Amino acid sequence: MKKILRNPSGFTLVELMVVVAIIGILSAIAVPNFKKYQAKSKQSEAKIQLAAVYSTEVGSQADYDTFGTCIGDLGYETPPKGYYIVGFSASDATSLAQINARAGSAICTATGSKFAVDPGNKLTASGVATAASDLTGTSVSTTAFTAAAAANISGTGTSPYKDLWRINEAKSLTNNTIGY
Numbered sequence: 001m002k003k004i005l006r007n008p009s010g011f012t013l014v015e016l017m018v019v020v021a022i023i024g025i026l027s028a029i030a031v032p033n034f035k036k037y038q039a040k041s042k043q044s045e046a047k048i049q050l051a052a053v054y055s056t057e058v059g060s061q062a063d064y065d066t067f068g069t070c071i072g073d074l075g076y077e078t079p080p081k082g083y084y085i086v087g088f089s090a091s092d093a094t095s096l097a098q099i100n101a102r103a104g105s106a107i108c109t110a111t112g113s114k115f116a117v118d119p120g121n122k123l124t125a126s127g128v129a130t131a132a133s134d135l136t137g138t139s140v141s142t143t144a145f146t147a148a149a150a151a152n153i154s155g156t157g158t159s160p161y162k163d164l165w166r167i168n169e170a171k172s173l174t175n176n177t178i179g180y
Contacts, residue, residue, distance in 0.1 A: 039153050042083050043163060043175070046149040049086045050167040052076060053147045057169070064102040067145040067169065068095040072114020073107055081121035083151040084165075085130045088138040091115040095140050134162055137176075144169050 056076045060068045068074060069092040076086075092115075096108040116132035134150035149165045166174050 039163075042151070042153040043165070045079075045082050046084045046086075046151065046163065046165040047173065049079065049082070049084055050147060050149050050165055050173060053086055053149075054167050054171055057145050057147070060099065061169075064099045066095055066098045066102070066142040067140050068092070068099045068108060069115040069140050070096055070099065070108035071147075072117050073109070074099075076114075076117060078117050079119045081123060082119035083123045083153055084149040084163075085116055085118050085122075085132065085135065085151065086147070086149045087114070087116040087132070087135060088140065088147060089116070089132055089135040090138075092140045095142075098142065130162060134164070136164065137166055 053071055053076060056071050056074050057067050060066065060074050069088045069090070071087055072078070099108050100106050116135060130150045130152060135148040137146060138148045139146050146166055146168045148167075150162055152162050164176050166176065
């Protein structure tokens with residue numbers, strides 16, 4: 001004779017499928033928000049590093065009456081690790097010569113000047129690194145400068161997905177390419 005269970009314990013397959021569907025919907029909402037906040041926290045590094053570049057440039061202007069691309073030689077401290085490469089897309093020979101002439105010694109040398117500073121331990125999202133060539137729109141003159149910070153913080157793709165921040169002598173901070 002068959003025994004029929006009147007009070008079965010456990011879950012039916014339909015109940016389990018409903019729970020899985022609810023978890024899927026919640027994760028579809030939560031994961032993009034998490035990625036957005038993660039990218040936002042990485043962008044704070046760019047703001048901090050560009051503030052340090054600004055201080056270095058203001059010090060250069062006060063000491064040598066010119067801004068310079070040799071931020072590594074002028075006192076900019078390289079962070080121990082980070083995502084962003086910071087500085088200028090190329091070294092500026094005119095500013096190097098003016099600083100050296102006004103200092104009375106070779107503070108900024110063509111080979112030793114660090115115009116684009118990588119963090120000590122470079123972190124990248126998805127292994128797509130940045131280079132000095134990604135620091136577009138940078139310039140230096142005796143009265144003005146525009147420095148940049150670039151990184152791939154989104155974890156996808158190549159150059160179009162890189163995050164680019166710029167700061168100028170007026171301490172105007174802009175973000176032209178949003179990383180995520």
